[in-house]
Amino acid sequence: MSSFNLDTLVRPNILTLEPYRCARDDFKEGILLDANENAYGPSLTDLSQYESTLELNRYPDPHQLELKQKIVDFRNGENKYEISKNEQITPENLCLGVGSDESIDALIRTVCVPGKDKLLIAPPTYGMYSISSTINDVEIVKVPLDFEKFQIQPDLINEILSKDSSIKLVYITTPGNPTGASVDFSLIEKVLSNPNWNGLVVADEAYVDFAPIGSSLSTLVEKYPNLVVLQTVSKSFGLAGIRLGITFANKRLSSILNALKAPYNISSLTSDIASRSLSPEGIKLMRQRVEILNSERSRLWESLQKFKNIGKLIGGLDANFLLIEVIDENGKPSSPLAKQFYEKLATTKGVVVRYRGGEPGCSGGLRITVGTKEENDALSERFQVVAKEL
Ligand SMILES: Cc1ncc(COP(=O)(O)O)c(C=O)c1O
Numbered sequence: 456m457s458s459f460n461l462d463t464l465v466r467p468n469i470l471t472l473e474p475y476r477c478a479r480d481d482f483k484e485g486i487l488l489d490a491n492e493n494a495y496g497p498s499l500t501d502l503s504q505y506e507s508t509l510e511l512n513r514y515p516d517p518h519q520l521e522l523k524q525k526i527v528d529f530r531n532g533e534n535k536y537e538i539s540k541n542e543q544i545t546p547e548n549l550c551l552g553v554g555s556d557e558s559i560d561a562l563i564r565t566v567c568v569p570g571k572d573k574l575l576i577a578p579p580t581y582g583m584y585s586i587s588s589t590i591n592d593v594e595i596v597k598v599p600l601d602f603e604k605f606q607i608q609p610d611l612i613n614e615i616l617s618k619d620s621s622i623k624l625v626y627i628t629t630p631g632n633p634t635g636a637s638v639d640f641s642l643i644e645k646v647l648s649n650p651n652w653n654g655l656v657v658a659d660e661a662y663v664d665f666a667p668i669g670s671s672l673s674t675l676v677e678k679y680p681n682l683v684v685l686q687t688v689s690k691s692f693g694l695a696g697i698r699l700g701i702t703f704a705n706k707r708l709s710s711i712l713n714a715l716k717a718p719y720n721i722s723s724l725t726s727d728i729a730s731r732s733l734s735p736e737g738i739k740l741m742r743q744r745v746e747i748l749n750s751e752r753s754r755l756w757e758s759l760q761k762f763k764n765i766g767k768l769i770g771g772l773d774a775n776f777l778l779i780e781v782i783d784e785n786g787k788p789s790s791p792l793a794k795q796f797y798e799k800l801a802t803t804k805g806v807v808v809r810y811r812g813g814e815p816g817c818s819g820g821l822r823i824t825v826g827t828k829e830e831n832d833a834l835s836e837r838f839q840v841v842a843k844e845l
Contacts, residue, residue, distance in 0.1 A: 457648050459681040461707055464623065464653050469565050474714035477517050490514055509723045517718040522726050523549040525733040526701055535669035542677040548703055550712035551721050555661060555687040555700030559626075560587045561712055562657060562683060562702070566623040567593040574624040575615070577607050579633055579814035581659065584626045596622055602816030605634035605770055609645035617651035624655050629672075630662040633778050633811045633822045636771030637666050647679050655708075657683045662774035664691030664745050665752075670773075673703040680705040690775060692732050692741050697725040748775050748825050755823070755831045764792070764842045769820055778811060781819040788819030795845055796838070797821060804837040806830075 462470065478490035488494075496502070496512045523546035531543060552558040567574060569592035576584050577600050588595050596619070598612050607627055616622055625646060629638040638658075646656050656679075663671045663686065673684040684703040689695035699721065702712055731737055749772075756777055759765050766788055770778035781793035790812030797810040811820035825831065 456650055457681055458650055458653055460653055461680070464566050464655070465708075465711055466566065466568055469711060469715055472711070472714050475718050477514070477718050479514065479517075487513070509727055511723060513723075514719050515721060515723040515726060519551055519721055519726055520546050522721075522730045522733070523551070525730060529733055529738060530671055530673045530703075533669050533671070534674040536672075536675055536678075538674060538678050544674055544677060544703065547706045548676055548709050550702040550704065550709050550716060552700040552702060552716065553720050554689060554698045555659065555685045555702075556583050556587075557720070558685050558700045558702040559583055559659075560591070561715055562624060562655065563587050563591045563593055565708075565711060565715060566655060567591060569593060571621060573619070573622045574626060575612065575622050576626050577612075577628075579631070579811070579817050580626065580628050581632045581661075599815050600631070600634065605631055605636040605816070607638055607642050607646070609642045612646055613649045613652070616646070616649055616654065620653070622652075622654060624657060626657050626659060628659045628661070630660075630666050630771065630773035632661065632774065633776070633809070633814060633817060633820065634770035635662075635774040635776055635778055637670060637773045640672060643672070647682055655681055655683050657685060659685045661685070661687050661690055664741065665749060665775050666773035676703045676705050680708070683708070688729055688732065691745050692737075693744065694728060694732060697728050699725050699729050751828060751831055752777060752825045755825055755835070758831075758835045759838065762839060762842060764796070766819065769817055776822050776824045778817065778820055778822050781812070781821055790819055792845070793819045793821050796841055799841045799844065800834075800837060804841060806834050806837050808834070
């Protein structure tokens, strides 16, 4: 049993925070002269009919309950875990952010006292956890993934957590970035049930829709009150430009996160587009595209693995990218060579991939996002050309 206690975990100033009361919280209709908006409307000479329906001169809805309901219905509909009726998630379990990057930062600000508390990450992992913790003056403790299957090491993590009560957060990326490998829930559960630690385990599921359907842990946040799940519409839904991230948390924590966020962080444009993408038709299209991208991922790997400079697939196949190993003429992974490929591809061949050879356990690593069929073919061809030139 975990010794989770939200009252002692959350920073006292955040726990007692009274959320900003918006003008529209009191009255929604009538002649609205309460929020210092501009009654004549947007200064746009070419406002489209669609844009005019969004009432862009008005502040957006700070609560976004309709959008949250759609997200909850979507995730409840694909849940594969056993949960009782009173553990089912509702819109009250959600806090929306300006991309999950905002959610990552908000969680740190909620539980970590600057200059005192710490957070734990499992490298190789997403870079924003470190950046956000540095900005917030929060020390980082690193417990690497195992470099065989890129799973967390729960026993080692628990040993460190049990000894250091100043660690307040554990960030786990599943599927991992840059690893592309999902982390087994049985391993995450071991950390969630650490009896000697009070903190939050955050599962960042930015890529979860590229893993088998039902992989998301988002429906488990009431069952495990110390579990937080982050998602984004930037990847599977193809909406990185609208900046929408979703935090799933137990209801009490979620109300604290909602009190902490800027009241109007989700714009009317973002809300409208996200809401449409979460319609049955939008979800169907997302699934179709994910299927195409996943089959392109296999095809791309089949074509790349034939090349003499490519060794093994370093990571897993649960995200919309491949983490491949560049090898030298002796068959050894070579980060300098990977870097040369990366640079030549970008500067002379117009194809930009990501060098990841400097990350722990990723020697010789290049992370390649799966593109359209044509883009993937272009990458394969140009990779071969570069191999000849180097
Ligand atoms: C693991 C992970 N989390 C979060 C993000 C950021 O997502 P968003 O676009 O919602 O800020 C990314 C983006 O690459 C990511 O790889």
